[in-house]
Amino acid sequence: MAEVRRRRARGGVARTREALLQAAAEIFAERGYDGASVDEIAGTAGVSVGSIYSRFGSKRDLFRELMSEYMERDLARVRDGFAAGPEGGLRVLDDLLQETAASRRQTLLDAETWASAMRSPRLRSMLAEHENGVRSAAAELVQQERAATGHELGMPDDEFAVVLTALFHGLCRQHRLAPGSVPRGLYARTVLALARGLAEQPPGADRPGH
Amino acid sequence: MAEVRRRRARGGVARTREALLQAAAEIFAERGYDGASVDEIAGTAGVSVGSIYSRFGSKRDLFRELMSEYMERDLARVRDGFAAGPEGGLRVLDDLLQETAASRRQTLLDAETWASAMRSPRLRSMLAEHENGVRSAAAELVQQERAATGHELGMPDDEFAVVLTALFHGLCRQHRLAPGSVPRGLYARTVLALARGLAEQPPGADRPGH
DNA sequence: GTCTATAGCATGATAGAC
DNA sequence: GTCTATCATGCTATAGAC
Numbered sequence: 001m002a003e004v005r006r007r008r009a010r011g012g013v014a015r016t017r018e019a020l021l022q023a024a025a026e027i028f029a030e031r032g033y034d035g036a037s038v039d040e041i042a043g044t045a046g047v048s049v050g051s052i053y054s055r056f057g058s059k060r061d062l063f064r065e066l067m068s069e070y071m072e073r074d075l076a077r078v079r080d081g082f083a084a085g086p087e088g089g090l091r092v093l094d095d096l097l098q099e100t101a102a103s104r105r106q107t108l109l110d111a112e113t114w115a116s117a118m119r120s121p122r123l124r125s126m127l128a129e130h131e132n133g134v135r136s137a138a139a140e141l142v143q144q145e146r147a148a149t150g151h152e153l154g155m156p157d158d159e160f161a162v163v164l165t166a167l168f169h170g171l172c173r174q175h176r177l178a179p180g181s182v183p184r185g186l187y188a189r190t191v192l193a194l195a196r197g198l199a200e201q202p203p204g205a206d207r208p209g210h
Numbered sequence: 211m212a213e214v215r216r217r218r219a220r221g222g223v224a225r226t227r228e229a230l231l232q233a234a235a236e237i238f239a240e241r242g243y244d245g246a247s248v249d250e251i252a253g254t255a256g257v258s259v260g261s262i263y264s265r266f267g268s269k270r271d272l273f274r275e276l277m278s279e280y281m282e283r284d285l286a287r288v289r290d291g292f293a294a295g296p297e298g299g300l301r302v303l304d305d306l307l308q309e310t311a312a313s314r315r316q317t318l319l320d321a322e323t324w325a326s327a328m329r330s331p332r333l334r335s336m337l338a339e340h341e342n343g344v345r346s347a348a349a350e351l352v353q354q355e356r357a358a359t360g361h362e363l364g365m366p367d368d369e370f371a372v373v374l375t376a377l378f379h380g381l382c383r384q385h386r387l388a389p390g391s392v393p394r395g396l397y398a399r400t401v402l403a404l405a406r407g408l409a410e411q412p413p414g415a416d417r418p419g420h
Numbered sequence: 421g422t423c424t425a426t427a428g429c430a431t432g433a434t435a436g437a438c
Numbered sequence: 439g440t441c442t443a444t445c446a447t448g449c450t451a452t453a454g455a456c
Contacts, residue, residue, distance in 0.1 A: 016439085016440080047440075047441090048440065048441050048442075049441090049442095050439085050440060050441060050442080051439075051440060051441085054439055054440065055439085055440095
C-alpha cells in the first residue's frame with residue numbers, strides 16, 4: 001500500500017487536510033477507530049502516512065478533529081432548522097432523521113463517536129457539550145411553542161428534549177438495522193402524538209376514568 | 211502478560227468456558243472488539259490464550275458466542291416481563307431500562323454489537339432476528355391491551371413497537387452520556403403519554419379544533 | 421483440553437531526504 | 439510540509455509438550 005493515490009486533490013494548498021478528513025470519515029466509519037489503519041486512511045486520501053502526523057500529530061488527534069468538525073456542522077444545521085419555528089423545526093428534524101439514518105457512514109460514525117466518548121474523558125466532554133447544545137435548542141423551541149399556544153406540556157422542557165434526541169438516535173439505529181421498519185414521517189407523527197398525550201393529562205394523575 | 215490469573219475458576223470441568231465468556235464481556239466492552247486482545251481476555255479469565263482457540267476457534271467466534279448468549283437472556287427477560295400483562299410489562303421495561311442504562315458494560319456491549327452487526331452479515335442477521343423477537347413481543351402486548359380496552363391506537367402495532375425499542379435504546383445512550391438527564395420513570399411516562407396522544411387523534415387528521 | 425513458546429504479520433509512529 | 443523507508447511493538451493464530 002501507501003502507493004494508492006485514489007483521490008489526490010490537485011493543486012490545493014491545504015487541500016491535503018480536506019482529503020484526509022474525508023478519507024478518515026470513510027475509513028473510521030467502515031472499520032471502526034481501532035480497525036482503521038493510518039495507512040489505509042492516507043492511501044484513500046491519496047497522500048502519504050507522514051502527512052497525517054505533520055498535519056494532525058497522531059491518529060487520535062485526526063479522529064478528534066474529524067469529530068469536532070462533524071459536531072459543529074450538525075449543531076449548526078439543527079439550529080438553522082429550529083429557527084424556522086416549531087412546525088418547520090419538526091419537519092427539519094424528520095428530514096434530518098431520514099438523511100442521517102439513510103447514511104451508513106453517518107450512523108456508523110455516530111456510534112463510533114459515542115463509543116469512543118465512553119472510553120476517553122476528552123471526547124466524552126466534547127460529545128456531552130454537543131448534545132447539550134442540541135437539547136438546549138430543542139428545549140428553547142418547546143418553550144416558544146408553549147408560550148405561543150398557551151398549552152402546558154406536562155413534562156419539563158429539558159426532559160422532553162431528552163426524549164426528542166433519544167428517539168432520534170434510537171430510530172436511526174433501528175433504521176440502519178431494518179430500513180423498512182422506520183417509514184418517513186414516523187418521527188414527526190410520534191412527537192406530535194406525544195405532545196398531545198402530555199398536554200391532555202396532568203403529570204401527577206395516572207389514567208383515571210378511561 | 212499471559213500470567214495474570216486473576217480469577218481462575220477452580221475445579222470446574224467446563225468452567226473455563228464460563229470464565230472466558232465473562233472476561234470477554236468485560237474486555238470487549240471496555241476496549242471494543244478490535245481494541246480487545248485475546249491475551250488480555252485470557253489473562254482476565256485466568257486461563258491461557260490457547261484455551262480460547264480450543265474452546266471457541268477464534269476471537270470472532272468467541273465474540274459471536276458471547277453475543278448469542280447475551281441476546282438469548284435479553285429476549286427471555288423481555289418475554290417474561292411482558293407475560294405479566296400490559297401494566298407489568300411497562301414497569302418491567304422501565305426497570306430493564308434503568309438497569310441496562312446503569313450498566314456501563316451492558317451499554318458498551320450493546321453499541322459494540324450493533325457496530326459489529328453493521329460490518330458483518332452474519333452478526334447482522336443475528337441481531338436483526340433478536341430485535342425482531344423483542345418487537346414481536348411488544349407488538350403482541352399492544353394488541354392484547356387494545357383488545358382489552360377497546361381503544362384504537364392510531365398507529366400500526368409494529369410501528370408502535372419500533373418506537374418503543376428505539377426510545378429504549380436512545381434513552382440508554384443518553385443516560386450513559388449524562389446520567390442525570392434520564393430520571394427513573396421517564397420511559398414509562400413517555401410511553402403512556404404517547405399512547406394517550408395516539409388514541410386521542412385519528413391518524414389522518416392534523417391538529418383540528420382547539 | 422490446556423499449557424508455553426513462537427511464528428508471521430500488521431500496526432502506529434518516526435527519521436531524514438527533498 | 440510532504441515524501442519513502444524503517445523501527446519497535448503488539449497482534450492473532452498455531453505447534454507441540456503434557
